[in-house]
Amino acid sequence: MVQFTDWDILKNLLLAARWTILLSLLAFAGGGLFGLILTLLRSMRSKIITRIIQTYVEIFQGIPLLMQLFLTFFGLSLIGIEVDAWSAAVISLTLFSSAFFHDIWRGCIEALPKGQWEACRTLGLTYLQTMRYVIVPQAMRMSIAPTVGFSVQIVKGTALASVIGFVELTKAGTMINNAVFQPFKVFAMVAVLYFLICFPLSVLARHLEKKNHVAR
Amino acid sequence: MSYQLDFSGLVPYLPQFAAGLWTTIELTVISTLGGLLLGTLCAQGRISKDAWLRRSCSCYIEIIRNTPFIVQLFFIFFGLPALGIKLSAWQAGMLAMIINLGAYSAEIIRAGIDAAPKGQWEAGQTLGLTRRQVFWHIILLPAYQRVYPALVSQCIIVMLGSAVVSQISVEELTFSANFVQSRSFLSFESYMVAALVYLLLAILMRQTFALIKRFAFKNPSL
Amino acid sequence: MSLVSLDQVHKYYGENHVLKGVDLKVEAGEVVSIIGRSGSGKSTLLRCMNGLEEYQKGAVIVDNQSVENDDYKLRLLSRSVGMVFQNFNLFPHMTVGENVMLATKLVMKKSSADSEILAKELLEKVGLADKFSAYPGNLSGGQQQRVAIARSLAMSPKVLLCDEITSALDPELVGEVLKVLEKLKQEGMTLILVTHEMNFARDVGDRVVFMNQGRVWETGQSDEVFSNPQTEELQSFLAAVR
Numbered sequence A: 001m002v003q004f005t006d007w008d009i010l011k012n013l014l015l016a017a018r019w020t021i022l023l024s025l026l027a028f029a030g031g032g033l034f035g036l037i038l039t040l041l042r043s044m045r046s047k048i049i050t051r052i053i054q055t056y057v058e059i060f061q062g063i064p065l066l067m068q069l070f071l072t073f074f075g076l077s078l079i080g081i082e083v084d085a086w087s088a089a090v091i092s093l094t095l096f097s098s099a100f101f102h103d104i105w106r107g108c109i110e111a112l113p114k115g116q117w118e119a120c121r122t123l124g125l126t127y128l129q130t131m132r133y134v135i136v137p138q139a140m141r142m143s144i145a146p147t148v149g150f151s152v153q154i155v156k157g158t159a160l161a162s163v164i165g166f167v168e169l170t171k172a173g174t175m176i177n178n179a180v181f182q183p184f185k186v187f188a189m190v191a192v193l194y195f196l197i198c199f200p201l202s203v204l205a206r207h208l209e210k211k212n213h214v215a216r
Numbered sequence B: 001m002s003y004q005l006d007f008s009g010l011v012p013y014l015p016q017f018a019a020g021l022w023t024t025i026e027l028t029v030i031s032t033l034g035g036l037l038l039g040t041l042c043a044q045g046r047i048s049k050d051a052w053l054r055r056s057c058s059c060y061i062e063i064i065r066n067t068p069f070i071v072q073l074f075f076i077f078f079g080l081p082a083l084g085i086k087l088s089a090w091q092a093g094m095l096a097m098i099i100n101l102g103a104y105s106a107e108i109i110r111a112g113i114d115a116a117p118k119g120q121w122e123a124g125q126t127l128g129l130t131r132r133q134v135f136w137h138i139i140l141l142p143a144y145q146r147v148y149p150a151l152v153s154q155c156i157i158v159m160l161g162s163a164v165v166s167q168i169s170v171e172e173l174t175f176s177a178n179f180v181q182s183r184s185f186l187s188f189e190s191y192m193v194a195a196l197v198y199l200l201l202a203i204l205m206r207q208t209f210a211l212i213k214r215f216a217f218k219n220p221s222l
Numbered sequence C: 001m002s003l004v005s006l007d008q009v010h011k012y013y014g015e016n017h018v019l020k021g022v023d024l025k026v027e028a029g030e031v032v033s034i035i036g037r038s039g040s041g042k043s044t045l046l047r048c049m050n051g052l053e054e055y056q057k058g059a060v061i062v063d064n065q066s067v068e069n070d071d072y073k074l075r076l077l078s079r080s081v082g083m084v085f086q087n088f089n090l091f092p093h094m095t096v097g098e099n100v101m102l103a104t105k106l107v108m109k110k111s112s113a114d115s116e117i118l119a120k121e122l123l124e125k126v127g128l129a130d131k132f133s134a135y136p137g138n139l140s141g142g143q144q145q146r147v148a149i150a151r152s153l154a155m156s157p158k159v160l161l162c163d164e165i166t167s168a169l170d171p172e173l174v175g176e177v178l179k180v181l182e183k184l185k186q187e188g189m190t191l192i193l194v195t196h197e198m199n200f201a202r203d204v205g206d207r208v209v210f211m212n213q214g215r216v217w218e219t220g221q222s223d224e225v226f227s228n229p230q231t232e233e234l235q236s237f238l239a240a241v242r
Ligand SMILES: Nc1ncnc2c1ncn2[C@@H]1O[C@H](COP(=O)(O)OP(=O)(O)OP(=O)(O)O)[C@@H](O)[C@H]1O
Pocket: C013, C016, C018, C036, C037, C038, C039, C040, C041, C042, C043, C044, C045
């Protein structure tokens, strides 16, 4: 049997953590972009579009992320698209985050006082002008903290990609554990690495939130 | 490519799904109660005068909130036996869910406590109540009421998270779906059914909590 | 034709019949105060005059334009009707100057240079020439409200609607806002004010409208209404607020 030193374990975990970070970044970018499109579509104020987007959000927030991964993985191959674990993970994490991002951003837009809309109406601004000059700039400022906060959820979400066989930090942990049989040590190390990625983001989100409160 | 979805092929496996659903419900109910209790105690610890207690509570909260649930689960199920703590899969899953909800709900409940007007504490203490009595009798209920929507969402998130305990072979809904798809080869259909059931459970939970709200908070909303 | 004319206006919020056939005419240059108990429909009435609220029956005509629920028509109307709100509704992410210039640029299509000249002129008028680059958050309530007035004036409206614009202010700041209104009156601006400032209504207002239960209950020249109220309801209202 191969002998693993602690340093070997850590090195392998760190190598795998790169994939956790890359997957998180892709999901953040993809989910952000798609969530933005959803938010723009919804701001067209069409009843049907709003209803469809609401249902979309409810579905993605009402089904376990793990189940979403399975459905993407098996669903895509069903319609003839063979996907590897990597693409399935990116796709489902993107869809998952887009629903949450949309929800966060819509919440920020709706949190603005009604008076802002009314003031714009009495000044004769069009809907798009109101959005562009008054609503979006304020909503954007408000949304930074919860957006950073949600990025922590994305990082943690990537851990589930291990279940469909994508080798990131968690999967690497289980694989290494199967070789060295030191579950306490290995999973503690895995947890610490996640903590090192997530905790700074959490602190940043909290700091931004406080700044927001002071500003208002 | 034309593939006909075949849900009728799943009918023979209904008992598996039902058994899985039952375990999921069991896990959810117990972990919700246990998690909220733990969260409340921890929120109380966070505002304690004892600095050591305060610090350990926030350590617990930060660790849980900044690591994935599945890692917590593996740590409890695979790691703890090394310390001589042996748990069945069901117990480990349940414990992981309680600990997880405990941390998240502590943070939420604390926000509700922080929002209590200072006068409430002072009024209670001038009536001769101890700090603990003020907390349990005066501060807590309105605090729940303030953050109720966030608490409900968090409980639902933990229910959905229970899917992950299938990974240590707790035979809940996702485990059933895995089992059924390996037998019937109707993988997409199995997972669709499970997903739908989760969706319904989420809706059901929301409604149950709405009902509880009507009984628990008789005073007009704050 | 009167500048503002309401004819048998009815407004419902669901089942709640809030305006029950309101008739009101306001001539150019008039200062009209609307008084009445909380919930009598004063704000609703005002908001029907610029289309912020829809009404179900009757007609509202302002500056020869019918007020209807149509985005385009309401945008045109915004050049004739200005509105100042109780809680200012300034845009917190813009400087005072940007607040005032936003609509002149976007709606009136004035150049930046012209907008700036106008904005400075208006801020001078409300006594805030030095606050052009300040943010609303750094101003006192009274100053913010004066910026809001300047912002409305930038559209050179024919009539200015004010809904309890001093109610959110500390007592010592009320005077500076009322002074601006007085100045506007002297310049011939038409003002319709919902107000709790009875002294101001009596001394500066030309006419008083007493709203009660969704109707114009009593109306007349200010000094007469205050010295010699006709209806029992107005008498008890005045007794209560004094
Ligand atoms: N958005 C709304 N939805 C439903 N009902 C409303 C709404 N706005 C006002 N009302 C109701 O319409 C009635 C008149 O309200 P309005 O705000 O016009 O009164 P007001 O005279 O301005 O009172 P106040 O002095 O308190 O401002 C009240 O009974 C109020 O409850």
